[in-house]
Amino acid sequence: DIQMTQSPSSVSASVGDRVTITCRASQGISRWLAWYQEKPGKAPKLLIYEISTLQSGVPSRFSGSGSGTDFTLTISGLQPEDFATYYCQQAQSFPLTFGGGTKVEIK
């Protein structure tokens, strides 16, 4: 199984800050990396797929980058609605696996 290691597990930030979340895969996953946002009581929401492609309707302050085994999600200019938990996920092979999550909290 491909392990996905996300860091940090939590981050405190202020509105307007730039936040970077990293995700490392235990082996190469080509372009099969997605990022999700989850808020309490709501279904996860796809933000980015294939490393860097923004899902329709997602604000451009979200961006993804990386290659091979190392990937990042960047939020440029944190907004109040961005305080949530973020997960990476690989789709290189079954079982699909998610990172442990990063909670973005208000400083």
Add this chain to the structure above:
Amino acid sequence: EVQLVESGGDSVQPGGSLRLSCAASGFTFSTYWMHWVRQAPGEGLVWVSYVHSDASATSYADSVKGRFTISRDNAKSTLYLQMNSLRVEDTAVYYCARAVSGSLDLWGRGTLVTVSS
């Protein structure tokens, strides 16, 4: 409206069975791979199972293999998860999700399964 709506979650005793359903609407269900993902209370997302668009292939997490069965009825635009021999550790919110390019682009709101004696 494009949506997925899960149902069938309940409270059951260990060893019991449940069948979850996921009703799809607003899109051509039969053309998409579908997945189940679960989230235990206070925990992260865990993939459970997938079924090919024409049901020709499936895959399962090791933790549910041999106990859970995924299926679909494309005529009814409905996804199912038959869960047998339920364990306390199967307690979670179960989400169905639509797959595109390896990612899960549409999720339901989830249905809660509680396994407890």
